[in-house]
Amino acid sequence: LPAACRLASGHGHYCVRKCLPQGVRMCSNGFARFHSAKSNLSFTSSRAVVVPATLRRLVTPLFFVPRRAAVRLLTTASSATDLEQAASGVAPQDSFPPHDPRVPVTIITGFLGSGKTTLLNHVLREQHGKRIAVIENEYGEVDIDGSLVAAQQRGEEDIVMLNNGCMCCTVRGDLVRMLEELIRKRRDKFDHIMIETTGLANPAPIIQTFYMEEHLAHHLRLDGVVTLVDAKHATRHIEEEKPDGVVNEAVEQIAYADRIILNKIDLVTESEVNTLIKRIQRINTLAQVQQAKLAKVDMDYVLGVGGFDLEKVESDLLMEEKNSNHVHEHEHEHEHEHEHEHVHTEACHDHEKCGHKDHDHSHNHTHDPGVSSVSIVCEGALDLDKINTWLEDVMNERSDDIYRTKGVLSIDGWDERFIFQGVHSLLEGAPERNWGPEEKRINKLVFIGKKLDEAFLRKGFEECLVSPKAQ
C-alpha cells in the first residue's frame, strides 16, 4: 500500500487520492479508510495528514486550520502497519487501540522546588520494567539535578543534561537535537523518555515541539504532562500578580497538565489541601489531581497517561465532569458560608449590589489568576461547515490564550462521533465509534485558557447547531 502508507506517514499529498490502492478510500475529512471484508475490520490512516490551506476546502477536513500553523489530523484507528495487515487479511492482534511503535515522552514540570527531581528518582527506582531516558534541564552551568537523580545506580537509563538555559525558550533547538540524537544513536536502549523542565518553564513550547517537528513526531509521541504542585507554597505562586504580558508560570504549568501531583502534603493541613485542590480544578478541570508525600504516586499515574491520545479524550471528559461538579459544590458551600458570615449586612442579601454573582463569588476570596476551564455540554447535531468556521475563527483570534481543548462532537449526517484534542492552534481530530441507537447525541467541549469568555464561547458554539437553541 505505498500511497496509503505515504499518506499515513505524513509525507503524502492530496494527489494520493487519485492513486489509492483498491479498497482504500479517502474520506471527506481527509483520512484514508480501508475495510477488510475478511476480518470485517475498518482501518483509518494513522496520522500526520498536513492539510495545506489552499487545499482544505477540497477535502473538507475538520479542524485544520489556523493561518499560523499547519494542523495534523490523527485518527483513533490504526497505523500504516495495520493497513498492510488488513490488506493481507490478517487482523492485528490488538486492533483497537493499535500498538503505537513511537516512544512515549513525559514532560515533568512544576514550580521551583515542587518535587520534580524527587518524582524522577521515585520513577527511576520503581520496578516498572521500562528503560527510561531522562533529559534534565537545569538553568545554569552547574548540573545539580543530574547528580541528584538516582538513575546511575541502575545503570539502565540515559541522563542528558541541558544546562545552557531554559528549554522552553533559549535551548528548544538543543532539546530537538538531543531528542534526534537519542533516536538516532540509542533508540534500542530505552522505552520511554522523561523530560524534567526547569521550575520556571512554560510547558507550551515543549509540548508544541512534538507536533511541529515532523521528524520527531514520527518517532516520539507525547504521553503526558505531569505537574508537581508544592502544597505549601503553590497558593502564593498562583496568586502572584505579574505585569501585563508576563506569564505566571505556576498557573501555566497547572493549566497544561494531564496529571497533577499535589506534593508535600505533610507540610499543610487537610483543609489547606482541599482548598488548593479546588483552586487547581478551577484552572484545569481536565487533569486528575493526586496528593503525595515525596512525590510517591503509582507508576501508572505518570507513565502511560495518554494525555494527547484521542482514545483517551472521552475518559478525560468524564474526569472533567467529576472535577467541575466538585468545584461547583465547593462554590455553593462558600456561598452558604458567606451568607452566614454576613447575615447582618444588608448589601449581602442583594447579590447585585455587592457584586457577587453566583459564578464569580469564589474568585472574590482570592486573586483570579485569569486562567480557567470552560466546558460546554449540549445536545444536538452540528453543521460541519459552521463548526469548522467557528473553530477556525476562535483559534485564529484566541489561539494564544486557549491552551488546551478536548471534545466529542456530533456532526449532522455522521453516524460516527467526532473526537478531538488540541494545544493552542494545533488540533487533532478523528471520527470515532458510531453513536449508539439509544445514545443521546451530546456534544462536549472543554477549553482551558486565559481570559476565556464563557458566554461568548457558548453562544458561538450553539449557533453551529443545526437547529440552534431558542435564545
Ligand SMILES: Nc1nc2c(ncn2[C@@H]2O[C@H](COP(=O)(O)OP(=O)(O)OP(=O)(O)O)[C@@H](O)[C@H]2O)c(=O)[nH]1
Ligand atoms: N517535606 C517534604 N519535602 C519534600 C517533599 N517532596 C520533595 N521534598 C523536598 O523538597 C526539596 C525540593 O525537591 P526537588 O525534588 O529537588 O524539587 P524540584 O522541583 O526538582 O526543584 P528545582 O529543580 O529546584 O525546581 C528537596 O529537599 C526534597 O527532598 C515532600 O513531599 N515533603
